[in-house]
Amino acid sequence: MDITIVGGGIIGLTSAWYLRADGHQVTLVDACDRVGQGASHANGGQLSYRYVAPLAEPGVLAKIPGWMLRSDAPIRFKPAFDSRQWSWIGQFLRACNGRDQAASIASLLPLSLYSRRLMDDLRKTTGFDFAWRRNGKLVLHRNPASFAAARRLLASSPGADGEQFALDVRACLDVEPALERMAPHLAGGIHTPSEEVGDCLALCQALEQGLRRGPGAVTFRMAERVERIELASGRYHALQTDHGRIRGDACVIANGADATSLLHSVGVRVPIYPVKGYSISAPLVAHREAPEISITDFQRKVVYARIGDHLRVAGMADIVGHDRSIQRARIDTLKRETAACFGMAADLAQAREWSGLRPATPTGMPIIGASKRTGIWLNLGHGALGFTLAAGSARVLADRVGGRTAAIPDAPFSPSS
Numbered sequence: 001m002d003i004t005i006v007g008g009g010i011i012g013l014t015s016a017w018y019l020r021a022d023g024h025q026v027t028l029v030d031a032c033d034r035v036g037q038g039a040s041h042a043n044g045g046q047l048s049y050r051y052v053a054p055l056a057e058p059g060v061l062a063k064i065p066g067w068m069l070r071s072d073a074p075i076r077f078k079p080a081f082d083s084r085q086w087s088w089i090g091q092f093l094r095a096c097n098g099r100d101q102a103a104s105i106a107s108l109l110p111l112s113l114y115s116r117r118l119m120d121d122l123r124k125t126t127g128f129d130f131a132w133r134r135n136g137k138l139v140l141h142r143n144p145a146s147f148a149a150a151r152r153l154l155a156s157s158p159g160a161d162g163e164q165f166a167l168d169v170r171a172c173l174d175v176e177p178a179l180e181r182m183a184p185h186l187a188g189g190i191h192t193p194s195e196e197v198g199d200c201l202a203l204c205q206a207l208e209q210g211l212r213r214g215p216g217a218v219t220f221r222m223a224e225r226v227e228r229i230e231l232a233s234g235r236y237h238a239l240q241t242d243h244g245r246i247r248g249d250a251c252v253i254a255n256g257a258d259a260t261s262l263l264h265s266v267g268v269r270v271p272i273y274p275v276k277g278y279s280i281s282a283p284l285v286a287h288r289e290a291p292e293i294s295i296t297d298f299q300r301k302v303v304y305a306r307i308g309d310h311l312r313v314a315g316m317a318d319i320v321g322h323d324r325s326i327q328r329a330r331i332d333t334l335k336r337e338t339a340a341c342f343g344m345a346a347d348l349a350q351a352r353e354w355s356g357l358r359p360a361t362p363t364g365m366p367i368i369g370a371s372k373r374t375g376i377w378l379n380l381g382h383g384a385l386g387f388t389l390a391a392g393s394a395r396v397l398a399d400r401v402g403g404r405t406a407a408i409p410d411a412p413f414s415p416s417s
């Protein structure tokens with residue numbers, strides 16, 4: 001088939017990878033002049049295969065009143081006259097319960113572990129260099145009650161035995177000596193030695209280079225914005241862009257946080273809303289003070305990872321619409337947290353600052369498969385886990401396009417479910 005992919009982030013590029021491998025003729029179109037300029041640009045870099053709990057968790061509801069009063073709260077909300085925002089928030093709040101959280105984790109875990117396998121193959125067969133390391137991850141809890149809840153979740157997590165461990169503060173320090181400053185404030189942590197880290201942008205660029213080469217090379221149409229999807233007799237016909245028209249047999253919508261409005265015009269509704277986050281990437285200066293392991297500060301919702309010779313610090317979940325501007329106060333909070341936790345490990349004055357929009361669904365479940373319009377396929381809504389879930393999601397999509405059964409249970413990701 002002749003397939004056009006809208007979106008050159010990690011989801012569009014991995015989709016192109018597996019669709020081409022299946023023998024399709026692929027065109028990829030992106031509004032930016034280079035790949036990986038959206039949420040995939042400077043995310044937390046965590047390949048968090050074992051830790052897939054969605055943002056909607058039972059503890060969130062109790063914390064909201066406190067967060068509303070604090071300017072440095074990890075989650076912020078700016079009300080807008082936008083029914084999509086209110087509808088998303090309503091669905092998100094309803095999903096903040098133990099049953100829905102467990103259901104999301106049960107569906108996401110097979111997808112993430114499948115992604116790990118595929119990413120392993122991809123790395124080994126291509127030799128792509130994207131600062132990948134299997135450095136392990138520690139999710140740290142400052143609050144004894146939240147540590148106890150994390151231990152309970154771990155105990156009920158399928159297959160966690162032997163791959164994830166609950167550690168007291170002493171054991172956390174043994175695993176990561178750079179936690180010395182944080183230790184007095186900690187209750188404990190969940191250690192997953194098998195977790196990985198990498199540079200998502202570097203992987204996007206490597207995928208692009210690979211896709212441009214060889215038989216069946218993918219056509220890239222960069223700096224071209226898709227404005228409309230055209231239907232004929234109710235099924236996919238073409239994409240109307242600001243440069244013309246792209247015809248083909250089918251399209252894959254993988255344009256992240258911008259998908260909702262593009263799809264709305266053809267009557268396809270997806271519960272995706274942007275959840276804005278920030279990152280800083282600061283050159284490492286005192287290597288011994290910087291963590292080797294990826295760290296998640298659970299209460300503050302901040303992640304720390306070494307990516308090459310930089311410390312990447314990412315966090316915040318701001319529900320403020322499509323505003324991509326960098327708010328000084330949010331960056332200052334990340335810098336303050338970094339200095340408090342890791343002292344002078346990185347040169348914060350030289351940090352590159354970034355914000356991005358996570359394409360989030362209320363439950364944290366991505367949407368993968370055929371839309372109700374024949375020929376319009378979706379690979380969307382990966383929220384805070386797009387880098388982690390990209391390979392598996394793209395393979396599932398390609399299998400569905402090819403009429404094959406996916407290697408994992410994929411019904412929970414169906415657009416119609």
Ligand SMILES: Cc1cc2nc3c(=O)[nH]c(=O)nc-3n(C[C@H](O)[C@H](O)[C@H](O)COP(=O)(O)OP(=O)(O)OC[C@H]3O[C@@H](n4cnc5c(N)ncnc54)[C@H](O)[C@@H]3O)c2cc1C
Binds near residue numbers: 038043227257358
């Ligand atoms: C602060 C932060 C930290 C994160 N940390 C992690 C992490 O540690 N691990 C992890 O797994 N995930 C993480 N994520 C999530 C991850 O980055 C996203 O889920 C992922 O990048 C989404 O990829 P995407 O390809 O769907 O979207 P994007 O990367 O946003 O790509 C969408 C592309 O579509 C293009 N586009 C949009 N509209 C149009 C149009 N009309 N026409 C043409 N092109 C269009 C855009 O230009 C863009 O290139 C984080 C996200 C943020 C914001």
